[in-house]
Amino acid sequence: MLEQIKDWIHRRLSGATALHDFDNLPKPATAASQPLATTRLIVLDLETTGLNPAKDEVIAIGAVAIDAMKIPFDDQFDLILRRPELDISETVLIHGIGNEALTRGHETEDALLHLLEWMDGDPVFAFHAAFDQKFLEKTLKQTLGYSQSHLWLDVADILPAFFPNAETGGTRLDNWSDYFGLEVSERHHAAADALATAELMLICLNKALKSGVNTLSELNDKLRYYRRLKTIQRL
C-alpha cells in the first residue's frame, strides 16, 4: 500500500492525470454470509472542521484494514486532504492539522478516488459511524458525484452488544480504550483513532466467533437485536 501511495504521488507530481477508472469503481458489499474470520473489513476515522455535516468539511482520513482477524500495517490509509480554503480555526486545537498541513495535503478528488479503490467496497466500521458516514458520503457526492452506499457498522454499538456488562464509565472511544487498556499513540489523529477502533474490533471479533456470530449478516442481526433491546429498555 505504501508503494501504491508512492506511485500515486509520483503520478500526481509528474503531471499525468489520475488514472482512476470512474465507471468501474468497486461495488460496495452488502451484509451477507461473508465469514468474519476471513473477510476484509475497513475501520475508518475522519477529522473534520466541525461537527455539522451540512457546513463542515473532511480534512483528514485515517483507515486500517482488518483482514482475516488481523491488522496488516502494509494495508492502511493515512492522508490529509489539500483544502487551504477551509477555515480550521475552530478545530485546529483538537486534531492539530493547521493551515500549512492542509496546503501541503493531497488533492481531494484524487485522494477520495484512491480511498474508494483502496476500500474496495468492503464493509466500513467506525466509532459513532453515523458521523463519519454522513461526512464521507457528503464529500464523495460533492467531489466525485459518487452516491453508492457502503455497508457501515457502528463499533460504538458492537462493543456493548458483546460486552454488555463492561463498566466503561462512558461510551466514548477513550472509555473503551481505557477499559481494555489500549494505548492510543496520538488521540484525534485520524489514523491513530482508526487503529484504536480497529483494535477494539479485533476484541469484538474474537468474542463474536466464540459466541457463534460467524458472518457479517449474523453480526448485523446481533446489532439490530441489541438496538431493539435498548429501545425496549428505554420504553
Add this chain to the structure above:
Amino acid sequence: MAAAADTSRPQNTRAIMTFLREHAPFSSMDDSHLALFAEHATLQFHADGDVVLAPEDGPVQRFYVVKQGRIRGERESGRDGKTETTFEISQGECFPLAALIGERPTRTLHRAAGDTFSLSIGHKDFVTLLSASDPFRDFCLRGVSSLLDQVNQRIQSGAMASIGSSNSLDTPLERYALRNPIVCTPDLPVRKAVARMHENSVGSIIITDDQRHPTGIFTLRDLRTMVAEEKASLDTPVSQVMTPDPCCLNARQDAFQAAMLMAEYHFAHICVVDEEGELIGVVSERDLFSLQRVDLVHLARTIGTAPHLRTLVSLRTQVSRLVDSMLAHGADSGQVVKIITTLNDVTVRRVLELNIKKNDPGIPFTWLTFGSEGRQEQTLLTDQDNGILFRSPDGMTPDQVRERLLPFAETVNKELAECGFTLCKGNIMASNPKLCLSEHEWDDWFIRFIDASTPQNLVYSSIFLDMRAVFGPMEPLHALLERVLGRIRKNALFQKMLAGNALQRKPPLTMFRNFRYAPDGEKHTLDLKRQGLAPFVETVRVFALANGVEAANTLERMDELARKGIFDAKDANAWKEAYSLIQAIRMRAHQEMLERDEPLSNYINPDDLNPLDRRILRESFRQAQRIQQKLELAYQL
C-alpha cells in the same frame, strides 16, 4: 524512504517504531530496520486463554513481539497430565526464536495469559531483517543469553569507564601458560637451578619427577631467604630448599580460580597441569594481572601483612576500588562477592594476628563467621556476625576460658568495626558470652536451637546455619557441623519449619507479574536483598541442610544439590543465573551509591533501571517463585 523525514511515515507506523524502540533488541536497531518491521507487521488480538501457537500448527511461520499482555508457555508434565508453565513472555519480548530459526514447529504451547495483542512479521521479512540488522541477528541467534550479555556488558562498561583495558578472568589457564615451563630434577644443585632461571629470565623453576609431575617449586624469593638467612650453600640439591607440593590447577580451570588461590595463600606462582597431573606450564601473578592492573593478589598480601590497624583501615578503600575494577574486567557477581569475602577474610585474620601479637589470650580458638560472611556472599554493605569456638584446656572451665577470650574478642570486634565491618545490631559477635562457647556448649546450643524451633530461632537460622571458620583450627568446626547436619537430617519437623520460614519472603511479583514494592522502603522501591536474594538463599539452605550439603555458599549449595540429583541440572542453572543477576544489579547499585557518596542501601526503584534490566529482574524473581514452589511441593506446605 529511510532518508525522508519521519513525518513521511504513516502515524501508525511511527507509533509501532516508538513502541519497538523501548525494547531490546529493537532499541539497538537502526530506524530503517525498525521501519521495515513496522511497515510489514501485523497486529493480532488473543483473548485470555487463546492458543497463539501450538506444536501441531506445523513449522512456525511468523516472528512475534508481545505488544500488550502476556504469553505463557505450557508443557504437560509427565504422569498426572497437569500443565506446567515453562516461561512467560511479556510486553516487548519476542517469540518463538528457536522454532522459527530451526524452521520447525514450536515444542511448547503458547497461550495468551490475559488479553494480549501481538505484532508479528512473516518469515520472509524476518529473514530480510536477520540479514540486514546486526543487533537483530545477534539477538535472534543467541537468544536470551545475548540479553544477559547485554546486561553484563553494561555492568562492565559502567565500571570500565574509570579503568581501561579488559581481559576476562574466565579465560582458561592454558591460554596463559602456553610457554614451556623451566624445570629441573630434584638433585640439581641450587647454583645450577638459579643459572637456568637466569638464562631464561624467569622468577621460578619447577622441580619435577620422572613422570613430569611437579614435586616442588623454587623461586627467587626462596633464594633471597636462603642467602639472607644462610640456611644452606648454593651446592645443596634444590629439593632440600624448594617449597614442596606446589599449588597446581588444571589447564581448563580459569584465571579467576588461580587469582583466588594466589590471593588466599599469597602464592605468586601456580603450576598448570593436564589431566594426568603432568606439568604443562606455570602462571605467575604477573601473567594474570600485568595487563589488567587488577591488584587482587597484591592487595591481599598487603592486607595480610599490614603492620598496624591504621594500615588496614586505609586499605579498605582499595577494596571498593578493586570491586570496581573486577566488574570492569568481566568478573561475574559470584566472583566479585567471593573476592570481597576473601579480602574480608584476610582482613579479619590480620586483625586477629595483630591482636594475638599484642595481647595473646593464650588459648587456641576457632573464629567463626555466620550469615552472609559464612556463605561467602558479602558485598560492600556488610556487618559483623561472628563467634568463637574453643576447646577448654585441661583444668580450665569454659567460664574461665571466656574470662580470657572475651576482652580479646571485644577489642577485635571494635577494631573490625574501624575497618568497616559494622558492629552487629543483634550482638551476634564473638564478644557476646553466649557466642563464645566450647565445643560441648556449641553442641548443646544447636540441640536446643533445633529442638526448640521457636520463631526466633527460625529467624536466626539464616545466620547460624550458614557457618564457616576463618581463623584457627578447622577440624573442631567440621566435627560440629557434621553433628548438626546429622541432627537436622533426622528431624523432619525442624526441616518443615525451616521450609515454612523460608517461604515467608515472597519474591516481589504480583499475580500479574508486576513488581510488588517493598512494604518498608521508600515508595516504589524493591529490597533486592530481602525480596530478591533471600528467597533463593533461604530455600536453598533448607534443601542443603536436609540433604547433608556442608557448603554454606548458595551457588555451591545449588551445584552440590544438582550433583546429588535433588535439583534438575537445568533448573539449578536457571536459578544460579537468576540469583547472580539480582546480585549483580545490587552490586552495581552499591557502586553507584558509593560514587555519589550516599549510604549503601539494598533498595532500588525499578523505574530507574533500563527496560532490559527490568525485564531480567522480573524473570529472575519468577525463577525465585519457581524454586519456592519446589520447596512447597517437597514439604507439602
